Amino acid sequence: MALEEGIATLVKAFIAAGRPSIRSKTIDERRAGYIASAALAGDIEQRVEVKDITLEGISLRVVSPLNGEAHLPAVIYYHGGCFVSGGFETHDNQLRQLAFYSGCRIIAVRYRLAPEHVYPAAHDDAECAARFIAQHADTLGIDPTRITLAGDSAGGHLALVTALRLKASGGWQPSQLVLIYPMLDATAHFESYTRNGLDYVITREVLLTGYDAYLTTCTRLHPEASPLWRDDFAGLPPVHIVTAEFDPLCDEGEALFARLTEQGVSCTCQRWLGVIHGFFQLGGISQSARDLMRDVTWRVANRK
DSSP states (O other): OOOOHHHHHHHHHHHHTTOOOGGGSOHHHHHHHHHHHGGGGOSOOOSEEEEEEEETTEEEEEEEETTOOSSEEEEEEEOOSTTTSOOTTTTHHHHHHHHHHHOSEEEEEOOOOTTTSOTTHHHHHHHHHHHHHHHTHHHHTEEEEEEEEEEETHHHHHHHHHHHHHHHHTSOOOSEEEEESOOOOTTOOSTHHHHTSSSSSSOHHHHHHHHHHHOSSSOTTSTTTSGGGOSOOTTOOOEEEEEETTOTTHHHHHHHHHHHHHTTOOEEEEEETTOOTTGGGOTTTOHHHHHHHHHHHHHHHHOO
């Protein structure tokens, strides 16, 4: 299928610029560029309440429907950014829209980034945040039995590994996972890394340099570096996986669906056509991004 029109314009501009290498940028420039790209998310949703809080030393952004009731269903959201960038600023509109359209309380986690903080810093922050949020459910006005773990790219990876850690500990678990084009295999094993690796803005190089910066203390096949290859998925809550046709990560997301299903996990997977890695944040230029937002909000609002 051809690229969606708005995304095709973005890709053509990237190619016309000579496919600029992420290696030519400093980490500060890379982070600033990601923040600047948030303009592509479209008009900012204003019909929500936004509060930044610190819980047990971890920074959270709580986005709620106006006049939201107590004990709302909740989404714990981990942002993308290849483990080196991203935060509340890059995902502001997505968090707002998730809250408005779902009627749920959205709690985003600010986890530590590489290269300043390497594995397992982000993983530990993600797990601690999930535990603290569940423990403080009454204070946060959420229903601890209806908490979704969700995230995009590196955030999808963190949502999955957090759920695995929670399962292994035998304590509280989320009601479901929503993984939006998650980073799952640091070995870049699959063919989509070649097929989609050069032209589509978020390139093979962008993804792998993120792993390079974060995974300095463990091998690429460590079970928390490449969770795709694990054999302990049984017992996870239901999982929904989003993949993108022109994404270097497309194949590994669909491989995760197969592996989860083989291990007895209730799982669904949808490949979105004509789009690239990161399209969930392109609601200002992509109809698919807007449609995915409605799909995700329906899933989190209707999970019992």
